[in-house]
Amino acid sequence: MSSNSSPMIVTASIYALLVLIWATTPLAIVWSVEEVHPMWVLIIRYFGASLIALFLLKLMRDPLPLDETSLKSYVAGSLNLIGAQLFIYLAANYLTSGLMALIFGFSPLIAGLIGHVILKTQKLVALQWLGMAVAVAGLSYVFADSADSKINPIGIVLMLISMVSYISSIFWVKQINAPLSPMSQATGSLLVSALGSMLMLPFIWSHMPTEWPGMQTMIGFLFTMIMSSIVAMLCYFWLIRRLAASTVSLSNVMTPIIALVLGATLNHEHISxxxxxxxxxxxxGIVMYFWKDWQRQYFSKW
Structure with a gap:
């Protein structure tokens, strides 16, 4: 094996790990809220993830700046965490894990739409508009099957709010452009999310867990706290510095498919x-939306 192939193997392995974590997270969320109130799961997840992040930050000897710009960036990043995740956890009571992943796969399309219409930072071509239309038509076709599937309009609305929070966080962090390392940004955002989640305590105090949940719930909880909140974050920032955005965006095609298979296999979710x-x-539709970027990156060299 040549020395040049080693970095490629490492990158491919990290990419595969990230896709697997993202595809498994919706199922882990569904499992984690089966016996515990979703908001309690969210609070414990962020406090646990914050402690792990602080430990890793110290281990990596990265600083945690507390200047005004950094604090704004932490708040902006927390909109992706406590903002987006709050509505995902609520949606877990209304949708299957596979459909949650499928709906969230629309986030790059919505981001492109916001960039084109509102921020004027991105110009969409005809094929991308057509891809959006095809994807929406496909999703509508899936929802038309609600008689046989666990599809609830409330869950759809909650997932759409989650997507808007996630996308808004990305744009906001980018606009602030604080000189922070990925680990510092993530740790600060986790801490803000943990503190912000405490505002929910007066409303959910009566639902406080009084006993240990079952093994499946614990597996889902630990997976989201460690793998989804820490490992996936580090993989993502590692890859985004080494791969083109269009390459990372391939995950938006793979993740929903894997999530649907995992939901059907491990959670007996019905797919008609x-x-x-x-x-x-x-x-x-998603492939059509990203085709221009992939063609420019991969096929222009041929």
Missing amino acids: AHAVAGIAVVML
């Missing part, structure tokens, strides 16, 4: 033939 056809149309 009607829903599978709609999912295929959604994936086609």
Whole structure:
């Protein structure tokens, strides 16, 4: 094996790990809220993840700046965490893990739409508009199968709010442009999210867990706290510095498919033939949306 192939193997392994974590997270969330109130799960997750992040920050000898710009960036980043995740956990009571992943796969399309219409930072071509239309049509076809699937309009609305929070956080952090390392940014955002989650305590105090949950719930909880909050974050920032954005965006095609398979296999979530056809149309729309970037990166060299 040549020395040049080693970095490629490492990058491919980290990429595969990130996709697997992102695909498994919706199922882990569904499991984690089966026996514990979703908001208590969220609070404990962020306090636990904050402690782990602080330990890693000290281990890596990264600073945690507390100047005004950094604090603004932490708050902006927390909108991705406590903001987006809050609504995802609430949606877990209304949707299957596979459909949650499928809906969240629309986030790059919504981000492009916001960049084009509101921020004027991105110009969408005809194929991207067509891809959006095809993806929405496919998703509508999936929702038309609600008689046989666990699809609830409340869950759809909650996931859409989550997507807007996630996308807004990305734009906000980018606009602030604080000179922070990925680990410092993530740790600060986790701390703000943990503190912000305490505002929910008066409303959920009566639902405080009084006994240890079952093994499946614990597995889901620990996975989201360690893998989804820490490991995935480090993988993402590592990859985004080494790969083109269009390459990282490939995960938006793979993640929902893997999530649907995991939900059906491990959580016995029903996927009808009607829903599978709609999912295929959604994936086609996402591929059409990203085709221009992939063509420019991969095929222009041929």
